[in-house]
Amino acid sequence: MSLKARPKVTRGHGLPCSVATAAALLTADDRATLAAWLDAPLGHPERRTDWQIASDLTAETGSRVSEQQTGKHRRQTCRCYQGVPKS
Numbered sequence: 001m002s003l004k005a006r007p008k009v010t011r012g013h014g015l016p017c018s019v020a021t022a023a024a025l026l027t028a029d030d031r032a033t034l035a036a037w038l039d040a041p042l043g044h045p046e047r048r049t050d051w052q053i054a055s056d057l058t059a060e061t062g063s064r065v066s067e068q069q070t071g072k073h074r075r076q077t078c079r080c081y082q083g084v085p086k087s
Contacts, residue, residue, distance in 0.1 A: 016080045019073035022063040038074050050074065
């Protein structure tokens with residue numbers, strides 16, 4: 001994909017976090033894959049590290065996603081979940 005063809009991603013403070021912003025740019029199949037990676041428990045063959053997910057999202061969407069933000073989203077402690085009771 002050329003740089004011109006990449007969608008403009010605006011980031012700022014507030015909702016959603018960078019992981020959710022990047023996920024919104026993915027296809028439905030890729031969003032399902034991302035959800036499986038985030039939900040996979042430690043030791044599961046589908047689990048990816050926070051760094052791997054951040055790297056893949058950055059490469060796929062052009063959005064800047066950090067390892068730390070990926071971990072916060074995985075633990076549901078990012079902006080997306082502020083004020084939302086944990087399930």
